[in-house]
Amino acid sequence: MENRKEKTPLNFGDSVANKQPNPVSEPMTNCESAVSTAKAQLPPPNGGLTAWLQVLGCFMLYFNTWGLANAFGEFQTYYESGAMFKQSSSDIAWIGSVQSLMLLLTGVFAGPCYDAGFLRSALGGVIYPVVLYRLINTIGFGWSTRVIGFVALATLLIPIAVLRLRVTPPRVRAMVDISALTDVWYMSFVITTFLAFMGLFVLLFYLSFFAENNQITDKSMAAYIVVIFNAASCFGRTVPNAISDKTGPFNLIAPGTLLAGIFTFCLMAVNKEASLIVVTVLAGFVSGVVIGMPPLCFVAITPDKSKLGTRMGMGYAMMGLGVLAGGPGAGNILGVGQDLNWPGAWAFSGASCVAAGLGYAGIRIVKYGKQVRVRA
Template sequence: MLVGALTGPIYDAGYFRALLTVGSFGVVFGHMMLSLATTYWQVILAQGICVGLGAGCLFVPSVAILSTYFSTRIATAMGLAAAGSSLGKLCLYSPPSCPLTSHTGGVIYPIVFYRLEPRIGFPWATRVIGFIALGTLIIANSVMRVRVLPAARRAVLDLKAFTELPYLFFVLGGFLAFMGLYAPFFYIESYAITYNITSESLGFYTLAIINSASVFGRVLPNLVADRTGPMNIIIPCCVISGIIALCLIPVRSEAALIVECVLYGFFSGALVSLPPTVFVHLSPNRGLIGTRMGQGFSIISIGLLLGTPICGWILNGSGFTEVWVFAGVLILAGGSLMFVSRFFKAGFKLVQRV
């Protein structure tokens, strides 16, 4: 997301194919280099930088291009596109015995790695992930086409967008919400195992449960958003996600934890799939959609980048209760700023499509 400030204008300038090619190479090459990593700095270089930059080159063009094909059902289209990233994200999971550990991911990739690593080892399990990414990206490169070419070169940034209060407050709301949004994704497994809520094997699948529910959360709310407006859906989903995060505090049973995972995965899914639609809605000039979306996601990604390490620091100094409070309050604060954004866009007309 952070490189969106660059990839957005590059997309608007007509270099969609270049972004798609460079991004695809970065993702596949990064995974292959990760399979050779033996030290932490090599993991950061391969997974964090190479795969991260590659995915960043793919993200904004992949969602911005949909606005050139859809006008009446754009939220549904973007929801379906976002659902795929929940099924298999460009991240890995490795069991606690492995020194190269990243406790995040979607549904398919982590489970594939979790099953293969004990049998064929870390290097080849990682290469299998890389080959899966290669196969899916070959399909994407083969079928994706730009429908509307830009009429002229665009500025790298659209600073005028930040003078528009609906856009400004939505970006600020996204910054706060995403700072807390991924805390359950990163720490729900440790929470389940630390308090003996689940076994270690089931604890791993709590993340898969969240991401499985997120698939539906990225599609169904978007279907409704096409009728009611994206802001009318993302705001209540944001508030509900914050409340669910706070409700993790008293959870001590397996059944309650699974329910929490399903609910949080569903409602937080809308926070991932709907922002691109909101950015399109807040961009009257369609020629600047990529730029506005890219710079908006760049700011939001800073919150995402800061939030998880802060949660880790809080966890080491206090405990899980404080982590859930931190996450829940930030998500609720983000939802409040999104409501302010909606107010500047449509006032207090709650039934208006926004």
């Protein structure tokens, strides 16, 4: 009689589906847990095909989510023309506001997105408006949106195919951290960013329509205003983030948000194409600072980094209510008819950003002191 010794090979590359149930499954699970813990202690891969495929997959995710959200200004301008339906600016803005809010609410479930798509979402906001504007005049709005949907479908197959989980989390992350609601620094930052988002998204929604409605530019150039804004935002999301390693995030987000409010106030006096383009570039750049810095600020104000993902998800869900309020709120101020209240809308947007900038400055001074040359 042959004496057989059962062996259980440890092959960490096997998928869960390929593993056969056996009486030593519990030791196998413990071993895999130990390997996962060991991997977590190693630095993330910096280079190589697998690492760059993760970058490509994330690029496509942000390109088709926040990229489309940042392109809503072109949709707003088309809807305002009345070609599909006749509604007030406030009613139309609810479409883009709810779209953006839904993206932010998913942070509660999806966890942290540490770089918030600094560059990729802005690039989507550059390309999609151009595609939409060019196609509407040739194949109509219906087929234009279908083409965008097909492009999104094709490019989203890439992250499905290439994204991989590097380390299995040791435990399920809590969706809510009640202690965050009593953290003064955390709640102060969330409320301040609520105001910043409320003011900033007014620019994203209405700049193109402002140019066309006031005949500052022709219809074709008005379509490119949102493109210019998002292109400038690309640099605002990358360059300041590199600088923040030395200066700290609050030293950048406070003046950046104040400048966003000031540039928005400047729109009250704009009546020439050249001046509109200049203000659009400047406002777009500082908008990148406002959108790109909050993840770094969350890191700075979260002492227990094991709760960072939970707090960031909660924060973005609450801050998203500012996005929900900004577009429709400015639309209510604009009113209906031919004589729209543009100064009032820009005052609402600018005041929100200035208030947020002062709030960030207050957090910076109280938490880190009044000295200028302090990383904060």
